[in-house]
Amino acid sequence: MDWKTQLKLQAFLDGELPETQARKVSNSLAQDREAAALLAELRQTREALAGFDKGIQLPETREFFWSKIQREIQRAEARTPAPVGIPFFARLRRLLMPATAVALLAIVGMVATRQTGSTLRSGGAEAETSLEDTGAFTYRDYSAGTTLVWLSYPAEHELADEDEGGTLD
């Protein structure tokens, strides 16, 4: 008997064959004694296993088993930090800082454009803002020899620290 036929017999036993194929296998069993014997063996094994795991019981009392589960649940919950809400003012500051930086940049840009003629002759002026740190903004006027640095407060990392520790107490 080839491998394919053996597996087909098993699929027949397990009800996994389409109806037409199942009928074919069923008809062939009358002529094929070897196939009939194999099917009988597979069926016996299946019957021997029926209900085998029904009587298996957990070897621990209800109370003891539950106490372990409960302790483990509590331990896992203690390990997982509760979701921390960001304070309203911190959230507002976080939103306003980049907006303030952009607005300042626009104002300085407009002023610089109006003074283009004079600034070009006397060395010019420039404004800088770092994309990584939107809280820092620098304005340099070379003609006047002045540098103005704008720092928003609190800084980003301070805000993050504040957020993390905000609801712990």
Place this chain on the structure above:
Amino acid sequence: MTEKDHSSTDDATLVRAAQQGDMAAFEELVARHRDKIYARAFSMMRNEEEAVDLSQEAWVKGWQRLRQFQGDSSFGTWMTRIVINLCLDQLRKQKRQRTESIEAMSEESGGVERQMPIVTPNPTAGLERAELRRRIDRALTQLSYEHRTALVLHEFEEMEYKEIARTMGCSIGTVMSRLFYARRKLAALLADLKQQHLT
């Protein structure tokens, strides 16, 4: 305050209460299904201590994922899937840690199950239930975890081939082959055990 008695409450109501954080409701669910969950872990692991630990882990996971339970299957079935996956993970880990067994090598080298003589007459005929249980227990222990798992999922969980394939992460052809091998090997082992018993 007295604790609410949940013993007469149905599973679906207990699950809803537990989803709202009612630990007493969850405890009742554990008490109802703990033997089944342990039995599944034991049938796969063949080791009492590991089966207790894994069934405990399954209950902790069950609590943590309870909100994901939509009621598409029964709660018992849902929990059984969790413990089966934990056992499979553990068995795979164990397999990676040890060298390939001779049995696994012989399976891959060319289907020993195809050449096994057919076992007749029925080796389990006339055996008392307790004796049969003992023999099956020993025979199951001698199967590789892949063969045993295929058998357990099919015979005890009544899963179809495609569901077993999905659970074990293999093809339907592999499931059929593993199941066939497991059954034939089990029949041979039971016959051999009977012969040993008679001599």
